[in-house]
Amino acid sequence: MGFWTKYFTQQIFGNWLGGHIWSADRTAQYREYLKSDAWKRKRYVVLKRDNWTCQYCGAKATQVHHKRYAKYKIGKEPIKWLVSLCGACHKKQH
Ligand SMILES: [Zn+2]
Numbered sequence: 396m397g398f399w400t401k402y403f404t405q406q407i408f409g410n411w412l413g414g415h416i417w418s419a420d421r422t423a424q425y426r427e428y429l430k431s432d433a434w435k436r437k438r439y440v441v442l443k444r445d446n447w448t449c450q451y452c453g454a455k456a457t458q459v460h461h462k463r464y465a466k467y468k469i470g471k472e473p474i475k476w477l478v479s480l481c482g483a484c485h486k487k488q489h
């Protein structure tokens with residue numbers, strides 16, 4: 396199984412299984428999500444898409460920023476809502 400097939404299968408089943416478990420406390424949940432393998436995989440896909448380049452200044456990207464968040468289901472964000480950034484530009488976004 397190739398990387399992409401694996402990635403999308405995990406995305407679909409991960410969201411489907413995870414959807415019911417998550418409840419109200421979004422901040423704590425997000426903190427947990429950022430530690431998860433699902434996030435690490437997604438983050439990697441975004442950095443790869445953007446060629447490890449900061450989308451604001453062109454420096455080497457080391458971080459991934461959420462332009463927006465899924466309303467109900469954490470981790471459901473499509474990768475087009477995510478952007479690769481360097482540390483300095485990421486700080487400016489928050
Ligand atoms: Zn930058």
Ligand SMILES: [Zn+2]
Binds near residue numbers: 488
């Ligand atoms: Zn951010």
